Amino acid sequence: MKAYRATGTFRNGRTDQDFTLDVVAADEDAAQHLVFSNFGSRHGTPRRFVNIASMEEIDPATSSEPRVIAHFRDQ
Numbered sequence: 001m002k003a004y005r006a007t008g009t010f011r012n013g014r015t016d017q018d019f020t021l022d023v024v025a026a027d028e029d030a031a032q033h034l035v036f037s038n039f040g041s042r043h044g045t046p047r048r049f050v051n052i053a054s055m056e057e058i059d060p061a062t063s064s065e066p067r068v069i070a071h072f073r074d075q
Contacts, residue, residue, distance in 0.1 A: 001024050001025065001026060001071065002024070002025065002026070002027075002057050003022060003023070003024055003057065003058050003059070003060040003063055003068050003071075003072070004022070004023055004024075004025055004028065004031035004055055004056065004057055004058065005020065005021070005022050005055075005056055005058045005063070006019075006020070006021050006022075006023065006031065006032070006035045006052050006054070006055050007019065007020045007021075007052075007053050007054050008050070008051045008052040008053040008054070009050075009051050009053070010039050010043065010045050010049055010050045010051070011045055011049035011050075012043065012045070016051075019039075021035055021038065021065075022058065022063040022064075022065035022067075022068045023035060023038075023065075023067070023068070024060075024067060024068055024071045024072075028055055028057075031055060032052060032055060035050065035052060035055075036050055060072040060075075
């Protein structure tokens with residue numbers, strides 16, 4: 001498993017909201033799926049309104065996301 005950081009925008013009402021989200025996934029495609037499903041479940045935003053500008057692999061130690069910290073805690 002690897003840590004990825006996604007940045008981009010998503011539709012929040014009538015405006016576009018910037019986001020940065022760190023996720024743990026096996027590969028980049030799985031990370032994109034996690035980002036889309038996160039905004040769909042939390043905000044009810046369809047996938048077509050989530051625009052991922054960049055997806056990069058990161059060092060897990062640089063993340064402040066609780067899910068990333070918990071996954072890489074013992075390593």
